Amino acid sequence: MTRYGFVASGGGYRSFFSEGVLVWMRKQGVPLVHIASTSSGNNIVVDYLLWDWENEELPPVLTRTVRLGIGDIFHILGNFLGLRPQLLPTGTHLFTVDKASCRKSLLLDDPQRRELLARHLATLRWDIRATNLSRRQGHVFRINEILAGVDDASLDRFMEAFLAGITTIPYFRARSIDGDYFIEGGYLDNSPLRTLFEDDEVDEIIAIDFTDYDYHRELDKLYQSSAFSLPFNSIDTHLLVSDMQLTLPNTRVFAQAKLINGMLAAMGRQSAEIDGRRYCAKPLHVLRPKDLESMTISLKDSSAQKRYFDLGQKAAADLFAGL
Numbered sequence: 001m002t003r004y005g006f007v008a009s010g011g012g013y014r015s016f017f018s019e020g021v022l023v024w025m026r027k028q029g030v031p032l033v034h035i036a037s038t039s040s041g042n043n044i045v046v047d048y049l050l051w052d053w054e055n056e057e058l059p060p061v062l063t064r065t066v067r068l069g070i071g072d073i074f075h076i077l078g079n080f081l082g083l084r085p086q087l088l089p090t091g092t093h094l095f096t097v098d099k100a101s102c103r104k105s106l107l108l109d110d111p112q113r114r115e116l117l118a119r120h121l122a123t124l125r126w127d128i129r130a131t132n133l134s135r136r137q138g139h140v141f142r143i144n145e146i147l148a149g150v151d152d153a154s155l156d157r158f159m160e161a162f163l164a165g166i167t168t169i170p171y172f173r174a175r176s177i178d179g180d181y182f183i184e185g186g187y188l189d190n191s192p193l194r195t196l197f198e199d200d201e202v203d204e205i206i207a208i209d210f211t212d213y214d215y216h217r218e219l220d221k222l223y224q225s226s227a228f229s230l231p232f233n234s235i236d237t238h239l240l241v242s243d244m245q246l247t248l249p250n251t252r253v254f255a256q257a258k259l260i261n262g263m264l265a266a267m268g269r270q271s272a273e274i275d276g277r278r279y280c281a282k283p284l285h286v287l288r289p290k291d292l293e294s295m296t297i298s299l300k301d302s303s304a305q306k307r308y309f310d311l312g313q314k315a316a317a318d319l320f321a322g323l
Contacts, residue, residue: 003033005196005282007207010039010166010186010246012294014210016305019044019062020312021206021287026053030320033201036192038129038185039246042165046106049120050113060107065305093173099159108155118150125199128165129185129192133174138188140195141165168242186246191253197260197280204283206319211250212290215240243294257284285323287315 004025008018018041025032026048037045043061051059107113126143141161147154164175164182174181185192196205218240225233264272264281271280292308 001031003031003201003203005034005036005199005202005205006032007191007193007196007205008035008037008041008045009191009208009210009250010041010184011190011210011292012040012243013305013308014289014292014294015040015044016062016065016308017210017289017292017312017315018208019048019059020309020314021208021316022048022312023058023062023309024313024316025206026051028320032124034125034127034196034199036127036129036195038165038190038192039168040166042128042162045126046108046117046162049117049126050107052116060113062309093170095172097163097172099156099163102163103155103159108159114150114155117147121147121150125195125201127192127195128161129189130161130164130182131185131187132180133183134180138185138192139164139182140192168246184246186249189249189253190246191250193253193257193284197257197282198278200280202282204285206285206287207254208287208289209250209254210289210292210294211247212288213243213247214291215244239294247294254284254286285319287312287319289315 006022035045047059047061103109121144128141128143130139130141132139143158146158146161160175160177164177165184167175167183169183174183191207193205193207196202222233222237260279261281271278289311293304
């Protein structure tokens with residue numbers, strides 16, 4: 001039976017599409033042996049791994065999100081990441097993240113959820129991709145090694161890796177780990193494929209490319225807006241620039257993966273080692289949803305999270321129907 005690796009890319013609440021794919025795969029019994037994630041993809045992976053597959057219809061945080069009552073909205077806005085605005089703004093970052101609140105909100109203080117996490121990590125690998133800004137290079141946190149035993153001490157180390165993998169500046173302050181600054185992996189690689197290609201347990205890879213977004217249309221909206229809407233235009237432009245910086249590199253990532261697969265096929269080999277790096281050929285299935293918004297929470301469209309989740313489930317069903 002084919003064993004799959006899955007890439008949980010970043011992209012704000014586009015990641016609900018990714019969670020739809022993951023949930024569909026789980027319910028269909030598709031063998032999943034390795035997940036690599038970054039940015040908002042980390043959130044949906046931890047939710048997936050805390051899911052009681054036998055007794056719950058959906059992962060716990062997803063259940064609250066698609067329900068999205070008034071209480072749920074405030075929970076997601078204020079507590080999901082332990083967000084706290086600065087009391088005395090300095091201009092360097094908008095929010096701080098309270099690690100203890102974040103851990104509690106992710107349900108990692110619940111003993112039963114901890115048991116589920118340990119059990120699920122025994123059946124698959126999870127890597128979080130971050131960017132070591134001090135050394136100007138990508139970094140992979142191997143979560144199975146960090147959480148070899150799920151307890152308070154290991155979860156504290158996990159939270160540092162988790163937060164490093166979601167930290168986008170200037171919204172958040174860069175995380176300091178062992179004297180280096182870390183930010184999310186999307187600055188270098190928003191679709192971290194490498195560890196999946198290197199894993200001999202993975203036969204094929206499923207990834208999602210969120211770059212099919214109409215940036216031309218969004219720029220037109222901004223450029224044609226009223227000259228008296230500076231604060232709103234400034235915020236929207238800043239968000240759009242962040243989205244372009246973190247998402248557009250996906251095009252290069254997938255092009256490189258296709259090139260490596262093609263080169264190895266032309267060589268008649270399944271793998272090759274070049275300059276100490278091992279390159280492997282694996283079928284790569286890329287889902288490309290169109291025009292999904294990236295904002296994490298949208299009060300003007302509170303149905304988007306569920307809609308994206310449903311789109312992900314349908315895309316997964318269509319993909320496997322063709323395999």
